[in-house]
Amino acid sequence: MILTDFHVLIFISAELLFGFILxxxxxxxxxxxxxxxxxxxxxxxxxxxxxxxxxxxxLYYLSGFSLIxxxxxxxxxxxxxxxxxQGAMCADGILELNRYGYPALLLKLAQIPxxxxxxxxxxxxxxxxxxxxxxxxxxxxxxxxxxxxxxFLSELIFFNQIEPDVxxxxxxxxxxxxxxxxxxxxIETFGAVYWRIILFFLPxxxxxxxxxxxxxxxxxxxxxxxxxxxxxxxxxxxxFIYARPTHDCLYDxxxxxYYGIGYVLYGLLLSGLIGQLFLLLWxxxxxxxxxxxxxxxxxxxxxxxxxxxxxxxLIGVYWWYWxxxxx
Amino acid sequence: MSCIRLESVHxxxxxxxxxxxxxxxxxxxxxxxxxxxxxxxxxxxxxxxxLAVLGCLTKPNSGSYYCLGEPVSRWPEAFxxxxxxxxxxxxxxxxxxxxGLSVAQNLAAxxxxxxxxxxxxxxRVTETAGLVxxxxxxxxxxxxxxxxxxxxxxxxxxxxNQPQIIIADEPTAHLDxxxxxxILQLFALLHRNGNxxxxxxxxxxxxxxxxxxxxxxxxxxxxxxxDSY
Amino acid sequence: xSAKYGxxxxxxxxxxxxxxxxxxxLILIYAAVTGFFASVILFSDALRREARETLQFAPAxxxxxxxxxxxVPQTTGFGDxxxxxxxxxxxxxxxxxYYYDSxxxxxxxxxxxxxxxxxxxxxxxxxxxxxxxxxxxxHFLRTGDPLSLVLPQGGLRTFVISGQFEPVTNLLSYDxxxxxxxxxxxxxxxxEYEVTDFAxxxxxxxxxxxxxxxxxxxxxxxxxxxxxxxxxTYEALFSRRGGLVIFGGLLxxxxxxxxxxxxxxxxxxxxxxxxxxxxxxxxGSGDVLLLKFFEALTIAVLSSLLGLLAALIHVFYLGGTLxxxxxxxxxxxxxxxxxxxxxxxxxxxxxxxxxxxxYLVATLIPAWQGAVTDPAEIMQAG
Ligand SMILES: Nc1ncnc2c1ncn2[C@@H]1O[C@H](COP(=O)(O)OP(=O)(O)OP(=O)(O)O)[C@@H](O)[C@H]1O
Ligand SMILES: [Mg+2]
Numbered sequence: 034m035i036l037t038d039f040h041v042l043i044f045i046s047a048e049l050l051f052g053f054i055l056x057x058x059x060x061x062x063x064x065x066x067x068x069x070x071x072x073x074x075x076x077x078x079x080x081x082x083x084x085x086x087x088x089x090x091x092l093y094y095l096s097g098f099s100l101i102x103x104x105x106x107x108x109x110x111x112x113x114x115x116x117x118x119q120g121a122m123c124a125d126g127i128l129e130l131n132r133y134g135y136p137a138l139l140l141k142l143a144q145i146p147x148x149x150x151x152x153x154x155x156x157x158x159x160x161x162x163x164x165x166x167x168x169x170x171x172x173x174x175x176x177x178x179x180x181x182x183x184x185f186l187s188e189l190i191f192f193n194q195i196e197p198d199v200x201x202x203x204x205x206x207x208x209x210x211x212x213x214x215x216x217x218x219x220i221e222t223f224g225a226v227y228w229r230i231i232l233f234f235l236p237x238x239x240x241x242x243x244x245x246x247x248x249x250x251x252x253x254x255x256x257x258x259x260x261x262x263x264x265x266x267x268x269x270x271x272x273f274i275y276a277r278p279t280h281d282c283l284y285d286x287x288x289x290x291y292y293g294i295g296y297v298l299y300g301l302l303l304s305g306l307i308g309q310l311f312l313l314l315w316x317x318x319x320x321x322x323x324x325x326x327x328x329x330x331x332x333x334x335x336x337x338x339x340x341x342x343x344x345x346x347l348i349g350v351y352w353w354y355w356x357x358x359x360x
Numbered sequence: 361m362s363c364i365r366l367e368s369v370h371x372x373x374x375x376x377x378x379x380x381x382x383x384x385x386x387x388x389x390x391x392x393x394x395x396x397x398x399x400x401x402x403x404x405x406x407x408x409x410x411l412a413v414l415g416c417l418t419k420p421n422s423g424s425y426y427c428l429g430e431p432v433s434r435w436p437e438a439f440x441x442x443x444x445x446x447x448x449x450x451x452x453x454x455x456x457x458x459x460g461l462s463v464a465q466n467l468a469a470x471x472x473x474x475x476x477x478x479x480x481x482x483x484r485v486t487e488t489a490g491l492v493x494x495x496x497x498x499x500x501x502x503x504x505x506x507x508x509x510x511x512x513x514x515x516x517x518x519x520x521n522q523p524q525i526i527i528a529d530e531p532t533a534h535l536d537x538x539x540x541x542x543i544l545q546l547f548a549l550l551h552r553n554g555n556x557x558x559x560x561x562x563x564x565x566x567x568x569x570x571x572x573x574x575x576x577x578x579x580x581x582x583x584x585x586x587d588s589y
Numbered sequence: 590x591s592a593k594y595g596x597x598x599x600x601x602x603x604x605x606x607x608x609x610x611x612x613x614x615l616i617l618i619y620a621a622v623t624g625f626f627a628s629v630i631l632f633s634d635a636l637r638r639e640a641r642e643t644l645q646f647a648p649a650x651x652x653x654x655x656x657x658x659x660x661v662p663q664t665t666g667f668g669d670x671x672x673x674x675x676x677x678x679x680x681x682x683x684x685x686x687y688y689y690d691s692x693x694x695x696x697x698x699x700x701x702x703x704x705x706x707x708x709x710x711x712x713x714x715x716x717x718x719x720x721x722x723x724x725x726x727x728h729f730l731r732t733g734d735p736l737s738l739v740l741p742q743g744g745l746r747t748f749v750i751s752g753q754f755e756p757v758t759n760l761l762s763y764d765x766x767x768x769x770x771x772x773x774x775x776x777x778x779x780x781e782y783e784v785t786d787f788a789x790x791x792x793x794x795x796x797x798x799x800x801x802x803x804x805x806x807x808x809x810x811x812x813x814x815x816x817x818x819x820x821x822t823y824e825a826l827f828s829r830r831g832g833l834v835i836f837g838g839l840l841x842x843x844x845x846x847x848x849x850x851x852x853x854x855x856x857x858x859x860x861x862x863x864x865x866x867x868x869x870x871x872x873g874s875g876d877v878l879l880l881k882f883f884e885a886l887t888i889a890v891l892s893s894l895l896g897l898l899a900a901l902i903h904v905f906y907l908g909g910t911l912x913x914x915x916x917x918x919x920x921x922x923x924x925x926x927x928x929x930x931x932x933x934x935x936x937x938x939x940x941x942x943x944x945x946x947x948y949l950v951a952t953l954i955p956a957w958q959g960a961v962t963d964p965a966e967i968m969q970a971g
Contacts, residue, residue: 039630040936043943050950057954072434074419076375082436083961086874090882090957094949101942108935116637162435289934408968417869418965438873441964445871456866456967459859460607470871472596481596517870529968 040113041192044105048185051098055181058091059174066168085167089155096148103141104296106188110134111284114195124284133191140184142303147177149307150314157322157329165321223261223268232258232265236341239309243334248313255309255337259302262344266298273351298344305340308333362426363393363525363556364414369423369433371409383409384420385581391558393524396551396570399560401578407560408453408529410578414558415527416444428524445470449518451528455510457502457517463489464498467516474521484520492516492546508539515546525556532563544569597876601883604863616892623896623944624903628911630940631904631932648681648788649797651814652804660812662783671787674803676796682784684770686777688738697724699766701773718748719767725753741778748772856959868964881956885949893944897937 061084070078111124128134154170222228235258242251267281274286274294286295312333319325371384383406391397401407412418413425416432419440425433428447432440444450457466467485476484489495492512497505502513511531518526528547532540540563548570551557559566566572575586605612652671654663665682672680684701702712702719713719718736730736732753737745754765768776774783791797801813856864864877872880903909 039633040939043939047942047946050946054950054953074421074433076421079419079437082438083874086878086961087954087957089875090878090953090960094953098946101946105938105942108938112933112935159438162439164436412965412968415968417968418963437964438875441868441871441873450869452869452967453969456869458863458866465603469867472600473593473872473876475592477592478595521871 038113038192040109044102044109045188045192047098047102047105048188051095051102052181052185054091054095054098055174055178058088058095059178061085061088061091062168062171062174066171069168071163071167085164088171089159092148092151092155096152099141099144099148103145106138106141107284107287110138111287123282124287125282127195131191131194133187133194137184137187137191140180140187144177144180144184145303146307146310147173147180150311151177153311154318157318157326160326161323163323165323166318169321223264228261228265229269232261233345235261236338236345239341240334240338243309243312243337246316248309248316251337252309252313255306255341258341259306262302266348270348270352273348273355276355294347298347301340301344301347305337305344308336308340312337362390363395363428364389364391364558365426366390366413366420367424367426369413369420369425371406371413371418372421375421383581384413387423387581387583389576389583391556391574393556394551394554395556395573396547397556397558398566398572398575399558399578399583400562400575401560405578406581407578410583411450411527411529411558411560414525415448415450416440417450445473445521447524449521449523449526451511451514451518451526451531453529453533455514455534457510457513459503460501462499462501463494463505463513466502466513467520470517470521488516488520491519491549507534508542511535511539511543512546515543519550523555525558526550528557528559528561530561530563531559532561532565537565540565541569593876594879597879598883601880602887604880605884605887612888616888616895619888619892619944619948620895620899623893623940624899625896626943627897627900627940628903628909630936631900632909634932634936635904647816649791649794649816650789650801650804651683651786652789652808653786653812653814655810655812660785662779662785663787665782665784668784668787670808671789671804674800676791676793676800677789678792679790681788681790683786683788684773684777684779685785688766688776691739692728695727697721697766699768699773699776701770702767713748713751713767713769715769715772716748717751717769719752719754720750721754721765724766725750738776740776746772746776856955861959861962862967864959865962865964865967868962869967874960877960878956881952881959882949885952885956886945889945889948890941892948893941896944897940900940901932 065081065084065088068077068081107124110127114127115123128138151170151173154166154173158164158166158170235254239251239254239258242248242254263283267283271281271283271286272278274291275282284295285291286298287293288295312330315330315333366387366389369384369387370382373381373383387410399407399410409418413420414427416427417440419437420433423433424431427443430443432443435443458469461469464485467488468481471481471484485498486495489498492515494509494512494516497509502510505513511534515528515531518528526547531543531547535543544566547557547559551571557570559570576583577586652667654661668680668682671677686699688697688699689695690697720730720736725731728736730750732750734750735747736750737747740746748768771781773779774781777785779785789800791800797815801815804811805813867877867880868874903911
């Protein structure tokens with residue numbers, strides 16, 4: 034349906050634009066990495082320095098684009114396609130249409146940390162005249178390119194395999210079309226009170242671990258907490274956002290009728306995770322810098338903690354509002 | 361502490377190409393602060409190129425340059441730019457004003473990439489305009505100015521960042537002798553205010569209006585010192 | 590926001606204003622391209638939504654007979670076999686077909702008045718006809734006027750118009766002609782015991798699929814259309830047309846990008862000189878890049894919003910007039926169909942994305958080239 038649905042068509046074109054810039058930036062990055070001579074004032078080095086500007090600018094663009102593309106992708110699978118595809122109510126049903134749906138979404142999400150890493154590395158790099166992180170920072174482009182390419186291919190196959198007109202031409206297919214598969218594990222178990230206690234207690238532990246610079250443990254715990262957040266959200270908290278006890282969709286909260294609160298919640302989860310991952314890299318990185326920014330580490334810890342507690346606060350508000358005023 | 365120190369600086373254009381041009385050869389130079397330095401030399405001898413190096417606009421191919429104690433020749437362009445913005449005021453051979461903008465906007469241009477607030481920028485522009493005596497034409501488009509006024513704006517723009525070092529490339533070339541005298545008196549005032557001044561010029565009038573400390577002659581890319589003009 | 594960003598943004602806007610003659614023409618062309626695009630998207634989105642709303646009232650399941658891939662008439666007796674199936678509450682035989690109207694070149698739907706409704710306005714007697722408003726208006730007719738239709742075997746038959754449908758949101762009734770069943774058969778060339786298809790009333794929607802499956806097993810050779818399927822056909826139809834038009838649009842967008850590229854990469858000599866001076870007086874490459882980004886963003890967002898606004902007015906206020914003349918397929922299908930205002934934020938975001946991003950991309954490399962001009966250049970510049 035790539036060629037027949039212009040929402041998809043436009044999305045794919047925008048992805049191609051993204052790919053084009055990434056490609057262009059990648060070429061420059063390779064050139065720079067190959068010829069880089071720190072401390073040299075040769076003509077060639079000056080030209081390479083100028084090329085680094087293009088890479089930086091391109092990656093700022095890519096960061097903005099990747100967020101826009103993510104929102105666009107969510108809009109398409111969450112708002113547009115459910116209106117086109119029979120039987121699908123939200124993104125979940127759409128993504129389940131074939132094997133490539135979820136990989137496409139996950140690969141899109143996976144690009145964001147790499148962009149964030151690059152931008153942070155770039156910022157640190159440009160603070161010192163030796164450019165201590167060049168060409169190291171450009172290595173982030175490799176996983177980014179791989180994730181983009183595989184994500185893009187998944188999207189192509191995913192959209193290409195969705196065939197709304199097949200149903201119209203042959204009835205037997207439509208009547209035997211698969212229903213949404215049910216979840217194997219009952220998500221309801223994550224509504225249990227002890228899961229909720231763990232959910233609210235873990236960020237405190239993460240804070241403590243970060244304070245004592247136990248970053249590996251903190252990353253693992255943050256990952257676990259983020260996973261638990263999603264499970265408890267689906268099993269329990271999201272119902273208070275919908276104010277409907279039977280509704281546990283994780284995508285509908287992205288809709289305008291819920292004020293797009295989903296973007297805020299997922300944004301907080303993602304930024305907390307990115308901050309935490311960056312903290313993991315920080316001790317290694319710090320050694321390469323002559324003049325590391327004074328408060329970066331504290332600020333990153335703050336980002337992690339604020340993101341995690343803000344998330345808890347937000348779902349807490351929905352939850353308590355319901356408990357105190359409605360019950 | 362010396363204000364400027366060049367150690368065997370070379371500048372070559374089109375390096376390793378058939379039309380290679382060795383413009384600066386083994387330049388050594390040390391200037392104490394708050395002096396007036398004049399660089400003379402025939403056309404094409406490399407004066408402007410030397411000023412570009414001194415002004416942190418371009419990097420030497422080899423040798424080192426210490427400006428206000430900093431090893432600027434080792435820095436990448438981006439850091440040179442910041443350094444130049446803080447410490448060096450440049451007055452170009454041609455006024456190089458931005459057409460279409462008013463005098464005030466031209467004066468403000470270097471401040472726009474600093475974190476100065478809008479009101480502070482305005483105030484600095486007004487002060488600077490007063491210093492170079494162009495306050496009466498602040499809102500005029502620069503195309504409508506006379507040559508002398510244009511040069512005042514160009515000087516004002518170089519001063520607006522309150523630099524320690526002022527570098528001027530033939531500041532009197534396009535002016536008649538009366539206007540030239542006025543401009544040179546302005547430089548004298550800046551010198552009294554504590555600035556270091558480096559001027560490239562053919563104009564012998566500089567000595568009559570300026571307390572010149574050192575005179576150098578540029579010839580075929582090499583610099584030699586004179587005791588007097 | 591840092592003061593520096595404010596200064597640079599201010600400088601960018603003033604710069605755009607200074608070169609307003611040049612930028613205005615760019616913005617107008619840009620807005621026109623976006624407007625065209627946005628019109629196509631909004632128009633087909635709106636049509637699709639109308640179809641969905643309409644079809645909510647369509648029968649749950651329709652049974653048609655196919656021969657050689659073409660729809661053929663069925664006998665009324667088959668309806669009894671269908672009503673014997675469990676879960677089917679009622680079977681409604683339907684008589685309908687298309688009428689090609691040569692004066693307007695449009696195709697209208699001809700239908701026998703359905704049984705069951707009691708409203709006399711929808712029950713033309715023999716010699717009478719009830720028309721959709723689209724038909725009435727395109728033929729300048731009023732209730733009570735005579736109307737002659739061409740019979741399939743040639744010759745004319747004259748009816749008296751006994752009523753008119755009001756188009757509520759009803760895409761289908763807009764071009765519909767209702768006749769007495771006997772006369773509808775004559776007009777469509779059906780025998781007395783023949784009908785076009787059967788509409789099944791299935792009270793429990795969850796059973797539709799099972800019943801459909803049962804019928805298709807028991808009576809092979811019949812085509813079953815569920816309401817959802819019809820919906821999908823419409824979706825696919827609109828989307829395919831939209832896709833084709835978008836293809837044309839994509840080409841024009843490409844042309845526009847080339848144009849934009851050309852203009853932006855040919856940073857005019859004055860612009861180059863200005864950037865050189867700025868770099869000379871202390872602007873860094875990053876500052877110039879930011880300046881160029883602000884300029885590009887302003888142009889892109891301004892033009893896109895302008896184009897979007899034009900498209901909204903065009904599609905929902907002027908009824909997509911310009912587009913219809915381009916898309917002959919639509920104008921044949923739906924003569925003059927008024928659209929309700931209903932774009933969603935997703936479509937608007939989509940339009941802005943496809944409009945803004947290409948320009949930003951096209952201007953990136955020229956901006957970079959301007960940003961890394963050698964600051965020493967202006968020492969020599971004459
Ligand atoms: N960017 C450049 N690329 C190539 N050649 C250059 C460049 N800049 C200057 N030159 C050359 O270097 C030589 C010295 O130029 P420079 O401008 O320094 O001389 P000058 O002493 O200032 O002359 P004038 O008195 O005419 O201003 C000239 O031959 C000039 O053509
Ligand atoms: Mg010169």
